Amino acid sequence: MAPPAGYECDVIRHQGFSDPAGPALFRSSGGIRDTLPASTYIPQDQTLRRPQPGQPGPFDVVIGDVLSVFPFGNNVATTTMTGRQLWSELESVVSKWPTDGPFPQVSGLRFTFDPNKPVGSRILSVSRSDGSPIPADAQQYTVTTIDYLISGGDGYQSVFSAADSVMREPYLEAVLDAFRKDLAAGRVTLVPRRDGRITGIGEAPAT
Incomplete structure (x- = not known):
């Protein structure tokens, strides 16, 4: 089981809301409340393949799992920010390391930080x-x-402008739609995605 952060960030990025050449998705770790499959959810269907000691994936995921991971009913939103604002906000959130609530999850973006620096x-x-x-x-x-x-x-005060933002579809629906597309195409959904998009120097883990 693993948090689906990289996967769900890529899902929203490929919905076409953002500039595909830019830092297309930016969200906090605090809104990701479980693993996939969810450790806190037990489906009624006992024939589903679920994590067990010594049992490798792939595993079956149902809507209850996704609801356990994203329980807050957030909407996707688009806005604008400058490169300067992006650097400033990344500095702000990594300053709180190792607190994981505000720590960013990203897509279309890579950054490296050193938590041992001032x-x-x-x-x-x-x-x-x-x-x-x-x-x-x-x-x-x-x-x-x-x-x-x-x-x-x-902790993202004064980062984004509500006046310059556009509310989009429910976040949960966008993620569920991506799972459905994977299922229809016969693809195995891979989580987590560890591809070096976030690199921590020293004690900080890379993701």
Whole structure:
């Protein structure tokens, strides 16, 4: 079992709400409340393949699992932020490490940080998924997040502008739709996705 952060971030990114060349998704870890399959949910159907000691995947996932992971009823939201704002916000959230609530989960973006450096100088690099750098400048990007962060939740005060934001579909529906598409195509949904999008130097784990 594993948290589905990388997978669900990629799901929302590929819904087409954001600039595919930019840092397309930005959300906090605090809204991800369980693993997949959910450790706190027991489905009635006992024939489903579920995690057991010594039993490898793949496992069956049902709607109850997804509801356990994302119980808050958030909406997808799009807004804009500059490269400078992105660097500043990443500095802010990694300053709280190892508290995981505000720690970001991302798609379309890579960053490296060193939690041993002084607060305010922990972000070492920020780039797109293809490795091209995102400088701390005035270049604007369309990004996707959730309405809870737009309103300042999880410590994201003064990061996003509600006036410049557009509310989209329910977050849960977007994730469920991606699972349905994988199922219809006969694909195995892979979680977690550990591809180096977040790299911690020293004691911080990479994801």
